[in-house]
Amino acid sequence: MPVDRLLPTAEARDLIQLTRDVADKVLEPVVDEHERHETYPDGVFATLGEAGLLSLPYAEEWGGGGQPYEVYLQVLEELAARWAAVAVAVSVHGLSCHPLMSFGTEEQKAEHLPGMLDGTQIGAYSLSEAEAGSDAAALRCKATPADGGYTITGSKAWITHGGKADFYNLFARTGEGSKGVSCFLIPDGIDGLAFGKPEEKMGLHAIPTTSAQYENVRVSEDRRIGTEGQGLQIAFSALDAGRLGIAAVAVGIAQAALDDAVAYAHERSAFGKKIIDHQGLGFVLADMAAAVDSARATYLDAARRRDAGLPYSRNASVAKLIATDAAMKVTTDAVQVFGGYGYTRDFRVERYMRDAKITQIFEGTNQIQRLVIARSLTDR
Structure with a gap:
């Protein structure tokens, strides 16, 4: 079910609704086929680009959306709740625009940024x-x-x-x-x-x-x-933002798994009542919901620090660590809620679990995130 979001402006609320509409019409109907057959979704990124969803956190003067990171990440989460692979690619595209935007010359920006930000180039x-x-x-x-x-x-x-x-x-x-x-x-x-x-x-x-x-x-x-x-200064500055992107994607995956698990628990009966009414399962779902909500809070906190111009490297690592570990736990529990059916491809929860695993690995493994956090505590 759609998440009730606290958004800073009416424009941001409209943007989230646009994202949901595009995701439901463009991603939702074809995700299962492409993921099952491992086929590339031709045309999907062009559609996302036309909707303005590929350049949201970048300046309007270069063709970007001019949105705060707090809003951009919630767009990524919405995309990931429908199709994690596409959301990851959108996050990586945003990451790939960062070096030129932040370190390029005015001549380089004028030559390359418009195509990067108007949705015609990935x-x-x-x-x-x-x-x-x-x-x-x-x-x-x-x-x-x-x-x-x-x-x-x-x-x-x-x-x-x-x-x-x-x-x-x-x-x-x-x-x-x-x-x-x-x-x-x-x-x-x-x-x-x-x-x-x-x-x-x-x-x-x-x-x-x-x-x-x-x-x-x-x-x-x-x-x-x-x-x-x-180069490494450029790479690491981009990775802080990229880690937030992966945190948002992880939360999107976890939210989708939670939603499917809750819906299934309302439909399935055992011992004369819906399984959601059994306290043992209800507590599992409660823990899943708490994990999703807390993970979302960590990435939003880091994003707001970034938007305010405050240091956020440690917060980005915390968000990436918390959100991706939560996604792995929540998706595993979702499979458990479905029982034997969760282990089949008849339901999406097995895919959510497989997709969640990589979020603990790329943009710096979660062991690296712990290293970054530990170093921040000793660097005074």
């Missing part, structure tokens, strides 16, 4: 490598200066929307150590860039996750975002 983030997942400073993909630009050689891994996106934020080594990584804006279809076979994943089946191979890819210097060696 972005992807290319930071991880097979041997450098959580340890971003260990990157090996290399960008060598050559003829007024760079030649890029190496591999990347775990790229959401790999092979389907229109542009990629690539982080490659231009020097030694943590100060030797730079950020590049790579267009799709550039010579020398190839993508591997989509990973066979537990969940998020409709959106591909791939590796990428750069073989002597030539880019001009104006494709570098920020200064040389500023």
Whole structure:
């Protein structure tokens, strides 16, 4: 059932209603087919772009929606409640626009941002490598200066929307150590860039996750975002916002699982009464509801800090940790509520459980979030 949301403006309330309408008409009718058959939803992102849902947190002067992060994240949650894979891709697109918006020159913004923000281009983030997942400073993909630009050689891994996106934020080594990584804006279809076979994943089946191979890819210097060696600063600043996106997606998954479990508990009877009227099951559902509500509160708190210009890195890690652990617990409990039926593909709860697992892993594993939080407590 729709969540009653405390929203700051009438415009935000209208936006949430628009999101629900689009999600119900565009995502809900086709999600089961695409997820089951692992087929890409052609046209879905164009529709979301036309509705203005792909650029909400960015400035209106560049074609964005000019919405506070608190509102944008609730839009992501609504999308995730219908289709987690699409919501993740929308979050990654938002993450992919951040480097250019925050660190690009005015000339770079004028050239590239309008297409990124008007919904006609979808972005992807290319930071991880097979041997450098959580340890971003260990990157090996290399960008060598050559003829007024760079030649890029190496591999990347775990790229959401790999092979389907229109542009990629690539982080490659231009020097030694943590100060030797730079950020590049790579267009799709550039010579020398190839993508591997989509990973066979537990969940998020409709959106591909791939590796990428750069073989002597030539880019001009104006494709570098920020200064040389500023790459990890750019990457980590984007990841704070990206973690909030994943927290919102996780809450959307958990809310969908809770709604389905409550509806089923009202329909199913055992021992002469609806199963929701059995205290043992009622307490399970109560714990699920408490987990969803508290997880939502953590991401909204972090978002409001971001909107107010306050430090929010620790809060983003807290939100990502709490929300994704809650999603895993709530979806597991939802399967339990359904009993044996929950273990079948006849009901969506088994998919919610599979989709929830990855939220504990990407944008920094939850072990990394605990590390970030612990360091914030010792850094005075």
